[in-house]
Amino acid sequence: SQQGEEDPQALSIQEGENATMNCSYKTSINNLQWYRQNSGRGLVHLILIRSNEREKHSGRLRVTLDTSKKSSSLLITASRAADTASYFCATDAKRGTASKLTFGTGTRLQVTL
Amino acid sequence: DAGITQSPRHKVTETGTPVTLRCHQTENHRYMYWYRQDPGHGLRLIHYSYGVKDTDKGEVSDGYSVSRSKTEDFLLTLESATSSQTSVYFCAIRGTSDTQYFGPGTRLTVL
Numbered sequence: 563s564q565q566g567e568e569d570p571q572a573l574s575i576q577e578g579e580n581a582t583m584n585c586s587y588k589t590s591i592n593n594l595q596w597y598r599q600n601s602g603r604g605l606v607h608l609i610l611i612r613s614n615e616r617e618k619h620s621g622r623l624r625v626t627l628d629t630s631k632k633s634s635s636l637l638i639t640a641s642r643a644a645d646t647a648s649y650f651c652a653t654d655a656k657r658g659t660a661s662k663l664t665f666g667t668g669t670r671l672q673v674t675l
Numbered sequence: 676d677a678g679i680t681q682s683p684r685h686k687v688t689e690t691g692t693p694v695t696l697r698c699h700q701t702e703n704h705r706y707m708y709w710y711r712q713d714p715g716h717g718l719r720l721i722h723y724s725y726g727v728k729d730t731d732k733g734e735v736s737d738g739y740s741v742s743r744s745k746t747e748d749f750l751l752t753l754e755s756a757t758s759s760q761t762s763v764y765f766c767a768i769r770g771t772s773d774t775q776y777f778g779p780g781t782r783l784t785v786l
Binding site: 593604610662 | 706708715716717719720733734765767769773775777778779
């Protein structure tokens with residue numbers, strides 16, 4: 563079963579606009595992570611937010627986490643064509659030292675010129 | 676890429692044949708993972724390893740086995756491939772702060 567579900571499934575915006583993707587999950591987590599995947603490539607880690615954090619920034623990325631609603635959002639500001647990719651949230655409900663990620667189905671972002 | 680390679684990168688095989696995929700890392704990470712990626716399902720964990728000869732099942736482990744005889748290598752075996760195992764397989768290692776780093780993937784087609 564999928565722990566994280568992204569919304570929307572697909573998003574098309576113009577360069578310079580902001581892109582917001584949402585992720586909902588079902589069980590308690592230790593942390594939530596966002597990954598990017600370019601077509602035909604492996605996933606690349608973007609940002610990690612721990613369960614005791616509410617907001618985190620990294621460059622043009624802003625992630626929020628609301629554990630009471632079991633949801634997270636990823637905001638990409640001033641999008642560029644190079645941001646075109648699929649974005650996945652992944653939850654880590656770590657038990658002991660075993661860190662296992664459960665991925666959502668992803669949001670496909672298309673940024674046009 | 677955290678020094679992760681996967682081999683082969685592409686493979687076409689027939690139903691019922693055994694298949695072994697290899698993941699190799701060069702940075703001595705303890706944790707290694709195998710995932711499969713299918714349309715509409717995202718990535719799903721097959722098996723993972725937390726040390727040499729220490730492995731455990733993931734969400735979709737049926738039909739798969741793994742072995743880790745050396746820190747740097749994590750093998751995924753399909754004992755008797757089925758068409759439902761046609762997928763893209765990704766290996767990952769766990770780096771610092773619980774983040775994972777992924778290999779380039781292996782595209783497997785079972786006819």
